[in-house]
Amino acid sequence: MKIPEQLYKDIEVIGGIDKIIEKLPDENRMIRQSQIYDALSSPLRLKILNLLSIQPLCACVIQKITKTSPSKLSYHLSVLTENNLIEGSKEATWITYSLTELGKQYVLTKL
Amino acid sequence: MKIPEQLYKDIEVIGGIDKIIEKLPDENRMIRQSQIYDALSSPLRLKILNLLSIQPLCACVIQKITKTSPSKLSYHLSVLTENNLIEGSKEATWITYSLTELGKQYVLTKL
DNA sequence: TTGCTATTTCAATACAAATTGAAATACATA
DNA sequence: TATGTATTTCAATTTGTATTGAAATAGCAA
Incomplete structure (x- = not known):
């Protein structure tokens, strides 16, 4: 060579x-x-992370803001959850999602 | 709602x-x-970025280190180049790749 | 119980990205 | 000029990811 x-x-x-x-x-x-x-490589998922950095939200509010179908949203929430960027806590009928520590790091690191 | x-x-x-x-x-x-x-969502591309953070290298050396076929490597180099993470400068038969400023930011930010 | 809402799951389809191998380009040197 | 090396490009295929719509689950409230 x-x-x-x-x-x-x-x-x-x-x-x-x-x-x-x-x-x-x-x-x-x-x-x-x-x-x-x-x-992190999807605009919708980045939008969700940014939303949750403003305020933890239940899936239905995220759905309303992002204008996505339930199953589509659920899919993207699962990608974020599986990668430990967000976590959901169940309360009655709702699941409220919030950023994990890892998620916070990435949202705050605006390169 | x-x-x-x-x-x-x-x-x-x-x-x-x-x-x-x-x-x-x-x-x-x-x-x-x-x-x-x-x-940034590919292990091979992250490896290339890390390599270039140690030393700017021509494609043939990257190829040897990463053990990829020429066309495969070329594809991944083009993804990094198109996203302004690396840049190549041609000299004789070789193209020496190095990190752009943006590329440096991402490699140095080890979250 | 029945019906309603929030959410997920699943299978099918559609779409996008990665891999492969062959061929093309370009330069260097014998 | 002919050969060899570095690199890219291209078309075909494979693989992976996203979207869709329908159905399932689970809790609430009438």
Whole structure:
């Protein structure tokens, strides 16, 4: 494999390709991280997270604000829940959703 | 629509559902944000970003480290490039990729 | 009990993203 | 010019995700 001369030198200084690989984060950590990003990769789900950062809400209010069908909303709420970004607490007929600590971190980190 | 009594009061204090909607980020901003998260939602792409945070690299070295086929790698590099997370600069036969400022922000923000 | 609302679940479909392998491009060098 | 390497592009296929509508569940209230 031929590579640019300067790059070759840079890699030598680091200690070779093996040293670069060693510096990488743990594989499982990257997989978990990518799953969280995947949960965040939908405009509707970001809207839900932002809503819940303003005020914990029951699904029916979220549904009204976001104008989604019940089953569609339920699907997206489940994606967020499974990834530990929100949690629901049941009270009578309603389930009130709120951000988890993890969810708060991501909503507040507006990059 | 019936909702939990406490929630009803909370929403009143905020100024009603309309006020909650007003507090939401701009729709286009959320769409853009979701696209970036989508670009970050793959373990391979996160690995590439982390690699480039250690050292800008040409595609062939990334290919060797990540053990991907040329066309597969090219596809993922294009996703990252299109979302302005990395950029490539051509020199002779090689294209050396490095993180953009935006890319650096996301790699350094290890939530 | 009956009916009503909130919510989820499920199966079918529709849509989008990722992978593959072959071919194209582009530059370097013998 | 001919060959080889780096990289991208393209079309076909596979895989994964989202949407839909109907049905199920669960609690409340008449």
